[in-house]
Amino acid sequence: MIQHILRRALRSLQENLSLNLVATGVIGATVLLSGVYLSAIQTLDRVVESWDRDAHVSAYFQPDIGVEFRFATKDQISARQEVAEVSYVSEQDAADYLTERVPEVDTILDELGPEVLPASLEITLVPSHATPAGIQAFVDSVSGTPFEHIDYGQEWVQRFHTFLTLLRGLGLALGLLISLAAIFLVGNTMHLVAYARRAELETMKLVGATWGFAALPFALEGCVQGLVGGSLGLLGVFALHQVLVAKLEDALALALAGAELSFLGAGWGLALLGASVLLGVCGCLWSVTRFWRKAL
């Protein structure tokens, strides 16, 4: 039986080469699009992760807060479990830091006095709290006296997180649409293959073939289409990744803030390949079943 199924699948692949190539191409294009989307999402995730890791809070003291109270506050904050590190920056340290980086402001600072820059605490949170929600909770808990202003530079990271969540949702919907379109296209392409073989299907049903016997060669064709199309799609994603890394390495390094441009890992690659095989098999079975039901 297996021999018959293999023989018929091979024969059909040969006889309907152009239609099979179209179905393979559709699957390949679907995998390529999905792969590029997943790579982009993974890269953006890494960028956000790196930003989160670097997240720190600058808490600026009110000018009338004494040095002793500032250090007492520093000790209190250091003792908190969500805090990894705290350093005190005096007015003079801040002025020195600024002058070191922008020597031109030296004279301005001389005229205004070093106290123009407030003293501050530079707080780094432990990684488990270095999330937009964790930082916000920490800032809320330390806001007010003795601090005049707390800058944590994470508002836009939070917005980016929201944007990324939306992007994921949009990508998922888009991926679903692409997959449905691919199933439809592969199914219809295979329907043409089934149509070309309608006489054989009709006759097989008349002489007592089971649905499984008729459908298995088609499923095998779908499997081959999925494997070839999926592999080509993944190869396309890899080639695109290599080209982007080689040609745009410097520009991307700046844009991605040091995070590397992601290529799908083995897990995702295998998942996409599995999905493409499933797509091919489902498309083929769908078409042959539609035809089988209509036959006498």
Next chain:
Amino acid sequence: MIRLYHIDKRYGDHQALKDVNLHVAKGEFVYVTGPSGAGKSTLLSLLYGALKPTAGKLLVGGVDASTMPKSRLPFLRRNIGVVFQDFKLIPNRSVADNVGLALEVLGTPRAEIDRRARAVLNVVGLSGKEERMPQDLSGGEQQRVAVARAIVNDPAVLLADEPTGNLDGAMAIEVMEILLSINLRGTTILVATHDGGLMKRFPQRTLRFEAGRLVGGQ
């Protein structure tokens, strides 16, 4: 071999068969005749499971085909050979492949399929034409290929729906002679036809249908 009890078949408002009762014994050769639309093809379609009766009971080889689930249909058909007026051959398969298909679905080994296909093609007088394509054969030869396919797995029943309808006189006689020789080997045969000349030349029991009713030959 075939028993029908009070069989009705309706297509919407049209009643194709009305209260048909019938018994065909094992090894019989029976003509099913009547004008167009009398219910001949409907009867054959019921027998090979392409249709289900609206009412009544239908037994083929002891199996109740009227209540059979779709999943069991292939197993009924493996015991019934069917020949159609339009041959229903696969155009891009050789004569031997067309005949072998009925064995292929049973999972018969390739060598056995080839051996039996050649043997049965010899029975229908097509030896040496195994590798020809159907479209390279005459109408009579194509019908003989269809007959060979229908009998290659030794079915208990052979149904032929207007098997000579597309053939000229000499070819029709050839096909009928083949069917009679198959019948002599014990196969029960039902031939739907309205060719009075053939029925006169090869007289057999004749079931006559008119407007869905069996009016003669019970």
